[in-house]
Amino acid sequence: xxxxxxIYAALIAPFTEFEFMRRALAAVVALALGGAPIxxxxxxRRMSLxxxxxxxxxxxxxxxxxxxxxxxLFAMTTGGLIAGFSVAILAGVVARxxxxxxxxxxxxxxxxxxxxxxxxxxxKGTNIDLLHVLFGNILAMDDATLLVIAxxxxxxxxxxxxxxxPLVIESVDPVFLRTVSRAGAPSHLAFxxxxxxxLVSGFQALGTLLAVGLMILPAGIARFWSRDxxxxxxxxxxxxxxxxxxxxxxxxxxxxxxxxxxxxxxATLYVASVLFGTVGGLIRQMFPGRHLEA
Amino acid sequence: xxxxxxxxxxxxxxxYDRHPAVHHLSGEISxxxxxxxxxxxxxGKSTLLRGIAGILKPLxxxxxxxxxxxxxxxxxxxxxxxxxxxxxxxxDFVGTGLWRRVGLFGGMGRAxxxxxxxxxxxxxxxxxxxxxxxxxxxxxMQRMLFARVLLQDARLIVLDEPFNAIDAKTSADLVxxxxxxxxxxxxxxxxxxxxxxxRANFPETLLLARGPVAWGLxxxxxxxxxxxxxxxxxxxxxDSAAACAVDDLPSQAA
Numbered sequence: 158x159x160x161x162x163x164i165y166a167a168l169i170a171p172f173t174e175f176e177f178m179r180r181a182l183a184a185v186v187a188l189a190l191g192g193a194p195i196x197x198x199x200x201x202r203r204m205s206l207x208x209x210x211x212x213x214x215x216x217x218x219x220x221x222x223x224x225x226x227x228x229x230l231f232a233m234t235t236g237g238l239i240a241g242f243s244v245a246i247l248a249g250v251v252a253r254x255x256x257x258x259x260x261x262x263x264x265x266x267x268x269x270x271x272x273x274x275x276x277x278x279x280x281k282g283t284n285i286d287l288l289h290v291l292f293g294n295i296l297a298m299d300d301a302t303l304l305v306i307a308x309x310x311x312x313x314x315x316x317x318x319x320x321x322x323p324l325v326i327e328s329v330d331p332v333f334l335r336t337v338s339r340a341g342a343p344s345h346l347a348f349x350x351x352x353x354x355x356l357v358s359g360f361q362a363l364g365t366l367l368a369v370g371l372m373i374l375p376a377g378i379a380r381f382w383s384r385d386x387x388x389x390x391x392x393x394x395x396x397x398x399x400x401x402x403x404x405x406x407x408x409x410x411x412x413x414x415x416x417x418x419x420x421x422x423x424a425t426l427y428v429a430s431v432l433f434g435t436v437g438g439l440i441r442q443m444f445p446g447r448h449l450e451a
Numbered sequence: 452x453x454x455x456x457x458x459x460x461x462x463x464x465x466x467y468d469r470h471p472a473v474h475h476l477s478g479e480i481s482x483x484x485x486x487x488x489x490x491x492x493x494x495g496k497s498t499l500l501r502g503i504a505g506i507l508k509p510l511x512x513x514x515x516x517x518x519x520x521x522x523x524x525x526x527x528x529x530x531x532x533x534x535x536x537x538x539x540x541x542x543d544f545v546g547t548g549l550w551r552r553v554g555l556f557g558g559m560g561r562a563x564x565x566x567x568x569x570x571x572x573x574x575x576x577x578x579x580x581x582x583x584x585x586x587x588x589x590x591x592m593q594r595m596l597f598a599r600v601l602l603q604d605a606r607l608i609v610l611d612e613p614f615n616a617i618d619a620k621t622s623a624d625l626v627x628x629x630x631x632x633x634x635x636x637x638x639x640x641x642x643x644x645x646x647x648x649x650r651a652n653f654p655e656t657l658l659l660a661r662g663p664v665a666w667g668l669x670x671x672x673x674x675x676x677x678x679x680x681x682x683x684x685x686x687x688x689x690d691s692a693a694a695c696a697v698d699d700l701p702s703q704a705a
Contacts, residue, residue: 332526336506
């Protein structure tokens with residue numbers, strides 16, 4: 158077997174031969190397009206852990222969907238959406254109308270939700286079901302679920318285009334936005350809603366514990382390569398896609414579970430970025446070169 | 452520039468958690484006035500300006516801005532809550548001042564880009580267009596914020612201690628901008644601590660110490676007795692203070 162054939166067999170054949178791999182790849186593309194830009198904003202707004210908390214908050218909804226209709230991804234997605242929106246809106250409203258910080262109000266919600274979700278799943282399901290809920294299964298995409306993930310990505314990109322300016326201004330200078338416009342609160346809530354729908358997408362593929370992975374890690378990677386917001390978003394999307402693809406291949410060839418494989422590839426890219434990144438990377442900091450004239 | 456109705460304070464009380472920081476202020480700022488708001492720390496200057504900018508709702512009374520829309524008021528807070536680590540260029544940041552004109556989707560055409568370039572030139576930041584805002588010094592930051600105010604094209608401009616920790620050259624440049632706004636018949640209010648700067652540039656002064664101590668021509672207001680009286684003001688809130696009973700008393704001069 159020559160080299161080209163080997164590369165083909167390793168990198169492309171899994172997708173041409175198996176439909177479930179093609180579906181998984183389509184899901185990864187959609188996740189990257191929707192999740193990565195949201196992750197960039199989460200990171201820049203110092204809300205990375207808020208995303209994680211929210212990912213747990215969708216669990217009870219998904220678990221109730223599971224309770225009612227078994228391992229039906231569509232029912233679980235719908236339940237997750239409802240639970241996620243309730244928590245996002247509640248936490249957002251609590252944070253806006255009281256002095257409590259958003260992370261504090263979310264932390265409460267997420268602990269309760271995680272406990273509630275695991276309890277609900279255990280009532281009916283087995284440990285395997287629980288593993289499925291906690292770590293997802295990107296290799297078992299049915300039509301309905303794939304459609305939900307693709308729709309979520311589309312909605313994300315459209316809504317993000319609409320709220321882009323107020324969202325950026327609110328991130329940089331919230332008081333200024335309040336003095337010139339009333340778009341601040343609606344765009345903030347719309348952003349939280351986008352976080353939720355992308356978490357629900359991620360939940361299907363990566364499970365509740367890793368759902369934020371394809372949002373936050375690519376954003377972290379992008380931070381080390383650019384100082385420009387647009388470029389950061391593009392880099393994040395690209396690295397999310399590369400992680401997803403390489404993770405699927407890795408998982409296919411080695412039997413590492415697909416969700417963790419995707420996140421581990423992403424983590425490898427992240428470590429490389431921390432070391433070699435052109436913006437604040439460690440190597441660049443250690444060997445900055447001679448200082449400039451002006 | 453269209454003449455607008457004045458800003459009117461009707462027995463306004465502003466504060467936090469029911470504790471007044473500005474107590475029973477009445478009066479009016481005529482349209483096109485250039486007013487300095489002075490007073491010791493804790494006198495309620497920032498609170499008053501926040502009230503005018505519509506960020507703080509009065510505890511009692513009201514502030515009439517004569518039909519000015521929220522967006523006709525440009526407000527520059529004392530400690531600007533700008534996330535300086537956010538990846539945005541000076542050009543884009545200053546451009547947000549045009550929100551009123553371009554809004555959510557408005558294009559950034561030639562005319563708009565020219566205005567941004569002019570605003571940057573007016574504050575002496577040519578050549579900084581592509582710099583990230585996190586790389587600016589304190590004075591450059593303040594120049595940039597003034598450029599944004601310039602683009603807001605507001606009829607009422609409210610500046611909270613705009614020259615704190617700013618060197619002489621920069622504050623002279625920015626004061627020139629204030630005078631230009633005054634010449635354009637915009638109403639300008641600024642909270643300040645530098646009395647010499649106030650005397651030299653501001654025709655009208657409000658001396659505040661929780662309540663108004665004096666208000667009128669700067670030369671009349673800034674005399675030794677008034678300043679001494681302002682300094683006597685008690686700063687601390689009294690946690691056990693009773694509800695204010697002024698409303699029940701016969702009308703008294705504010």
